Amino acid sequence: MKIVVIGASGTIGKAVVQLLKEKGHEVVGASRSSEPSVDFTDSSSIDRFYETIGEVDAIVTAAGDAAFVALEKLDDAQIQLSLHSKLMGQINMVRKGLSKLRPNGAFVITGGILAYTPWPQTSMITMVNLGLEGFAKAAALDLTEGRRIVVVHPPWVAETATALGMDATPWPNAAKVAEAYLAAVEGNQNGVPVFVEGYDPTQAVQ
Numbered sequence: 476m477k478i479v480v481i482g483a484s485g486t487i488g489k490a491v492v493q494l495l496k497e498k499g500h501e502v503v504g505a506s507r508s509s510e511p512s513v514d515f516t517d518s519s520s521i522d523r524f525y526e527t528i529g530e531v532d533a534i535v536t537a538a539g540d541a542a543f544v545a546l547e548k549l550d551d552a553q554i555q556l557s558l559h560s561k562l563m564g565q566i567n568m569v570r571k572g573l574s575k576l577r578p579n580g581a582f583v584i585t586g587g588i589l590a591y592t593p594w595p596q597t598s599m600i601t602m603v604n605l606g607l608e609g610f611a612k613a614a615a616l617d618l619t620e621g622r623r624i625v626v627v628h629p630p631w632v633a634e635t636a637t638a639l640g641m642d643a644t645p646w647p648n649a650a651k652v653a654e655a656y657l658a659a660v661e662g663n664q665n666g667v668p669v670f671v672e673g674y675d676p677t678q679a680v681q
Contacts, residue, residue, distance in 0.1 A: 477501045477531045478660060481515060481568060482538025484508065486634050487585070490649035491537055491656045498657065503528055506538070515539075515564035521571045533660045534572045535583040536565045542599040549599065557599040561585075562606050569614065569624065578620035583659045584611060586668070588630040591676035604628065608668055615666025623665040627655050630674040647671055 478495055482488035483504030492504045505513045505524065513524035515538065539561025542553035565584045576582065589597050590604035611626040618624060629652045636643040655671045662669075670676070 476533060476660070477503070478533040478535060479503045479505060479528060479531050481505050481513060481534070481536040482585075485538060486632055486649050487629060487652055487656075488537040490653035491535060494650070494653040494657050495660070498661075500660075503531070515568050516560055518567060518571070521567055525571060525575050528575070530575050530577050531580065532577050533581045533583065534568060534576060535656055535660065536568050537585045537656070539564050539585065539603075541603045543596055544599070545596045546598050554599065557603050562603045565607060566610055569610075576622055578622065580622050581660055582614075582622075582624040583656055584624070584626050586626045586628045588628050588670075588674065588676060590628055590668075611668075612666045618665070623663070625659045625662075625664045625667055625669050627659055627669045627671075628676075629655065629671055647674065 478500050480488055480492050480495070480502060483492050484506040488504070492502050495502045505511065507514050511524055511527040512520070514520040515536070541557040541561045542549065544553055569582050569584065572582065584607055586604035586607045587600060589601045590608055593601040608626050611624045614624050631641070631646045632652055633643040633646045633648045636646050652671050655669050659669045
């Protein structure tokens, strides 16, 4: 399969690219600094990118920023960042990629576990993650010729937690998280959330 990974330079994106290549897929890793490059907050950049890469079998987006800030400190710029980057950036990658996704192909977008287990200071992140899940659920109804869309909700990644000075022991590493993206690409789910094995918040703790 020919697979595009947006956010290929990020912690999760790098691991996804590596795993997909190990499984024999042809991978086009893309970021603002790649060649071809894409800035998914810029509609014209998305258009140019899709014109360059041609048709593909899967489009994975593992990128996007959202504000981590307490409600009383949230300002207009932080709200716009959350909406314009992680939410609309991914939505635009899907809608503009419709003509480039081959029949039976898959869109895989990235939400996050905070959609189900929010923390303090995560109102924007939680809102965006749930918005992406709702988008995938409804967008799946419009897709034709076997095309699919799923949203992966990764938990915190150990490498990111370490970089932020957090305790990384409860969280999976990026390689483990990448397995959920592989399952989303190679599976048959449509319009549903996908979780990293062992980190499904919908499963009751035994």
